[in-house]
Amino acid sequence: MFEILLAAMVFVLAYLNGANDISKGIATLVGSEVVKDTRAILLGTVTTVAGALAGIAITGGLLKTFSSGVLATPLQSTAFPIAVAFAAIGWIFFATQTGMPVSTTHALTGGIIGAALAQLGSAGIVWNVVMQKIAIPLALSPLVSFALAWLLFPIIRKSLAGVNDYCICVELQQTRLIPVMQSSSVQAMAAVPESAELHVIADKSEVCEQNVALSGVKLRIADSLHVLTSGLTSFARGMNDTPKIAALLLGISLLGGISTSFLFGFVALGMCAGSLLGGRKVLATLSKKITPMDGLEGFTANLGASALVTMATFLGLPLSTTHVTTSAIVGIGVRARGGANWRIVREIALAWIVTLPTAAILSYLAATAMQRFGF
Secondary structure, three states: OHHHHHHHHHHHHHHHHHHHHOHHHHHHHHHOOOOOHHHHHHHHHHHHHHHHHHOOOOOHHHHHHHHHHOEOOOOOOOHHHHHHHHHHHHHHHHHHHOOOOOOHHHHHHHHHHHHHHHHOOHHHEOHHHHHHHHHHHHHHHHHHHHHHHHHHHHHHHHHOOOHHHEEEEEEEOOOOOEEEEEOOOOEEEEOOOOOOOEEEEEEEHHHHHHHOOOOOEEEEHHHHHHHHHHHHHHHHHHHHHHHHHHHHHOOOOHHHOOOHHHHHHHHHHHHHHHHHHHOHHHHHHHHHHOOOOOHHHHHHHHHHHHHHHHHHHHOOOOOOHHHHHHHHHHHHHHHHHOOOOHHHHHHHHHHHHHHHHHHHHHHHHHHHHHHHOOO
16 A cells, blocks of 8 residues: 555656756747747656666666665665655655756655664764765756856857757648549549648748748747757756656566656656646746746856756756756856746755755655654
8 A cells, every 4th residue: 555655656756847948948939929838838847768778878877866875774775765656746746836946856755765774863863975866966967067068158158159040840732733634524632642742941031931821930040059059958857757657666666667668758758747747837936037048048047057967867866857947047047047946046046945944844744744643
């Protein structure tokens, strides 16, 4: 019964992760009005799920760290991951409802520490692993992301000067109806295509406008690059977040044991549902309330963020995509526009600061209560 409860809680946690984190890769697309909300969410969802499934082969280090790597004595009790999931769910649900971008990684880390303190005491936690593999990467990554965005923007702006004057346009030429049968009184017409050709134009924007119908797809070069880096950021987030959540289900004996591939697919399904159904509140905060931006600025923010998260994933280091992407957006605002909406930034920073201790307290209370009642 407790294993079924844990599986349900992990799915809810994955759902909330999708709802809170889908905005991290696509906020710059929406904020710069390159892509509308609905299409951006669809893009972010598809690339996140792809990243989650790709993570099966390369995220063993993260899976180990968030399952038993920080515990001196691995716990076999299902009560431990239930307490961790309870804490992470409680905090992320509250943050998502209020539109605050928070870190699932911080919530899970706090949950693990709180539950471990309740069940093993301080000696049961390998503190040097917590510091080296979790705390230091999480603390440094926002600073590195801010610095990357701040440093890269003038270089990219100079390198891609004038690129917004050019676009890529794609149009599928419609087929024509041609006569296929005639009689003395009736000429019949049937939809027999003479040809169907795909037209691709890479030229100045005005040429695209003149030569491609309204039904064609038109993207400026800078916007195309922006869409690419947005997808890469969501892909990297899927790789980095999925093993942290899937780790809660390692070791349970449902159906005689569960493969890693199934765990990742299960978590990816929850993230997909949360992204599609609940991702708009936090998206509104990140895309509109921190700083205005254009496509080139958004491209720069996503370029640094996606590179940082991808590198950390291959190294087995947990990063908060929330902190990385938000810091990149703030860095762009400061560099390109001289500032950001500091009231919103302060509110987000406060939510970040309280995430880990709040999750630790919630999981400690949950684990203590379950021990008291013999679970």
